[in-house]
Amino acid sequence: PAPELMGPELPFEDAVSQLFRQKFASLFRYLYRLCGDADLASDLAQEAFVRLYERGSVPQEPLRWLITVTTNLYRDAERTGRRHARISTSQQVDPSSHAEAASVDNQLIARETRDRVRAVLATLPLRDRQLLLLRHEGYSYRELGRILGIQETSVGTLLLRATRAFHAAFLAAGSHE
Secondary structure (H helix, E strand, C coil): CCHHHHCCCCCHHHHHHHHHHHHHHHHHHHHHHHHCCHHHHHHHHHHHHHHHHHHCCCCCCHHHHHHHHHHHHHHHHHHHCCCCCCCCCCCCCCCCCHHHHHHHHHHHHHHHHHHHHHHHHHHCCHHHHHHHHHHHCCCCHHHHHHHHCCCHHHHHHHHHHHHHHHHHHHHHHHHCC
């Protein structure tokens, strides 16, 4: 097991439990930002830990293994069309309440921005999406290199390119509205 995650040798079930406690929330946020569907993100993150348990041993680089598995599960779900449909709910607001109307306006703007960000991210190559989302999640260049199988010295350049591609696509998407 990776020393930064596991510490001294733990029994397998304890190691999986520790990994779950340490990394499930981060894995969920990564997947949620990737797919925009909280239920699907939760299902995929849980499935990755089920597969880890079924594997019977903790891989040498457990974080890299978990991200690879969840990314592949996401690709499979996307490819086979098992993505959950988003259900939009409308809120009934008293039009006489300016505070509630402003709050609803702010929520609408935030939702539209999130949807635009997700749409732009979906146009980027998978590695660029992973770099941006995992870096936003707080992973170091060293961790990104290990997780994605790229040289740590290349991470900064690749991240800069991915950021520039995202910004250009985001601005272009805004000009089409």
